[in-house]
Amino acid sequence: MPSIFDILGPVMIGPSSSHTAGAAKLGYVARQLLGAEPKQAEITLYNSFARTYKGHGTDRAIIGGILGMKPDDEMLRNSLEIAKERGLKYTFKLIMKAPKLHPNSARINLTDLDGNKIEMVGSSLGGGRIEIVEIEGFKVSFSVMTHTIVIIADDIPGSIAHISGAIAEKNINIANMFVSREEKLANMIIEVDQDVPPEVLEKIRSFKWVHYVRLVEPIL
Amino acid sequence: MEINSFEDILKYCREMKATIPEVMIEYEIRKTGRTREQIIEGVRKILNVMIESVNNGLTRDVKSPSGLLNNFAKKVYNAKVNTLTVNFKKAIARAMAVSEVNACMGRIAAAPTAGSSGIMPAVITTMMEEHGITEDKAIEGLLVSSAIGLLIVKNASVAGSEAGCMGETGSAAAMGASAIVYLLGGDNRQIESAACFAIQGAMGLVCDPIAGLVEVPCIFRNAIGVANAFTSAQIALSGVESVIPLDEVILAMNEVAELMSPKLKETAQGGLANTKTAREIQRRFIYQIDIGK
Numbered sequence: 001m002p003s004i005f006d007i008l009g010p011v012m013i014g015p016s017s018s019h020t021a022g023a024a025k026l027g028y029v030a031r032q033l034l035g036a037e038p039k040q041a042e043i044t045l046y047n048s049f050a051r052t053y054k055g056h057g058t059d060r061a062i063i064g065g066i067l068g069m070k071p072d073d074e075m076l077r078n079s080l081e082i083a084k085e086r087g088l089k090y091t092f093k094l095i096m097k098a099p100k101l102h103p104n105s106a107r108i109n110l111t112d113l114d115g116n117k118i119e120m121v122g123s124s125l126g127g128g129r130i131e132i133v134e135i136e137g138f139k140v141s142f143s144v145m146t147h148t149i150v151i152i153a154d155d156i157p158g159s160i161a162h163i164s165g166a167i168a169e170k171n172i173n174i175a176n177m178f179v180s181r182e183e184k185l186a187n188m189i190i191e192v193d194q195d196v197p198p199e200v201l202e203k204i205r206s207f208k209w210v211h212y213v214r215l216v217e218p219i220l
Numbered sequence: 221m222e223i224n225s226f227e228d229i230l231k232y233c234r235e236m237k238a239t240i241p242e243v244m245i246e247y248e249i250r251k252t253g254r255t256r257e258q259i260i261e262g263v264r265k266i267l268n269v270m271i272e273s274v275n276n277g278l279t280r281d282v283k284s285p286s287g288l289l290n291n292f293a294k295k296v297y298n299a300k301v302n303t304l305t306v307n308f309k310k311a312i313a314r315a316m317a318v319s320e321v322n323a324c325m326g327r328i329a330a331a332p333t334a335g336s337s338g339i340m341p342a343v344i345t346t347m348m349e350e351h352g353i354t355e356d357k358a359i360e361g362l363l364v365s366s367a368i369g370l371l372i373v374k375n376a377s378v379a380g381s382e383a384g385c386m387g388e389t390g391s392a393a394a395m396g397a398s399a400i401v402y403l404l405g406g407d408n409r410q411i412e413s414a415a416c417f418a419i420q421g422a423m424g425l426v427c428d429p430i431a432g433l434v435e436v437p438c439i440f441r442n443a444i445g446v447a448n449a450f451t452s453a454q455i456a457l458s459g460v461e462s463v464i465p466l467d468e469v470i471l472a473m474n475e476v477a478e479l480m481s482p483k484l485k486e487t488a489q490g491g492l493a494n495t496k497t498a499r500e501i502q503r504r505f506i507y508q509i510d511i512g513k
Contacts, residue, residue: 005266012327020334095426
């Protein structure tokens with residue numbers, strides 16, 4: 001059942017909930033996955049995003065999101081100019097036909113000042129809703145409707161127990177947990193019911209077999 | 221608390237001895253666990269964004285990146301000619317103002333969609349200006365309109381890609397018509413009839429945006445959506461009842477949506493989008509767009 005605020009709203013920057021608001025969210029999620037101020041962004045737009053990005057401001061929306069602007073921030077309109085001021089270098093590549101991806105999809109590669117990188121693929125599903133479908137080569141599927149912890153760790157026995165223990169210790173309820181494996185690494189997507197204090201993330205980060213931890217906050 | 225039909229809403233109104241806005245607040249409380257105050261403040265925020273978007277469109281320079289829209293709302297608002305009254309002209313201009321703000325990457329409240337975001341702000345701000353409707357009362361009007369929108373989302377669609385412009389500006393006009401009737405003291409059956417007339421007036425309306433942009437004909441359909449809302453409300457408030465009940469009208473809307481060709485559902489492959497001139501515009505301004513088949 002929809003909420004009345006699905007009918008009245010969302011408040012957003014036009015012109016399109018899928019091509020503008022959803023695109024800004026994708027950029028914003030990529031920024032959170034990087035976890036630092038990005039200095040370089042390589043963006044690939046696929047399918048409908050590639051064909052109609054200019055008229056819908058998809059490029060401005062994604063760059064704005066990468067700069068930390070939310071979908072209702074009027075600065076989105078000037079994001080390309082603001083990127084220049086803040087020293088963010090960006091490139092756009094267009095791929096008109098990527099049949100395996102949703103019609104409105106983007107790949108975002110970010111690099112911070114220290115050379116840390118993140119790669120993410122996400123889709124804009126309509127009405128401002130998004131789905132993240134790939135992180136660092138791992139196939140994933142989550143929609144950032146709630147606080148989401150993203151982890152990459154060695155695929156060793158007991159890792160899930162240690163991580164869920166660190167989360168449960170602070171009385172945080174895990175709503176969903178998805179695990180996928182690539183060779184010797186495991187990717188975990190953990191959706192929780194509330195905000196996650198930094199000490200929980202620090203504890204997970206302190207495990208020697210954990211390589212990457214980020215918290216992605218929902219964008220309402 | 222399930223709301224699947226207008227009859228459900230009327231049933232809750234009877235059981236709770238409440239108005240439609242009260243029923244919608246109760247629905248939202250049970251659905252989200254938010255408090256009554258939070259919900260009202262949420263709607264107030266939407267109202268303020270609507271008012272701001274109208275004002276921005278009438279005062280800022282709003283020329284869209286494609287150049288297809290260029291400060292049209294101001295032209296209408298300040299026109300010397302009035303086809304009917306000054307008020308009517310202003311109502312139309314307000315819808316166009318928000319459409320232009322939307323096209324120029326300004327802030328809007330989708331109601332129910334970004335493409336149809338001009339209609340509800342035009343209806344509500346016009347009611348506030350012409351009828352002295354207070355902010356609190358306007359919030360009630362928005363809650364009534366949300367009931368109509370909810371029924372369409374549940375039983376048909378508000379997405380251009382599924383129900384064409386009928387789903388977008390048709391739904392917004394029905395929402396607007398119901399709000400006008402409520403704000404002018406109409407009863408629940410009159411609210412229902414007004415929504416029926418508005419949908420009937422937009423039945424089968426296609427979504428054929430030039431170059432795939434939310435600009436033309438969207439802005440004109442938003443303007444006409446406001447006229448539809450006030451027309452439908454006028455007829456319903458005069459005591460004329462819809463022959464077909466709202467629940468059936470929405471089902472008919474869903475049937476028509478299914479019968480419509482995909483070329484007429486936001487894909488920019490049919491209708492105005494497929495005219496010689498539209499194709500030329502596409503090539504000239506926005507060469508990235510797929511020509512389609």
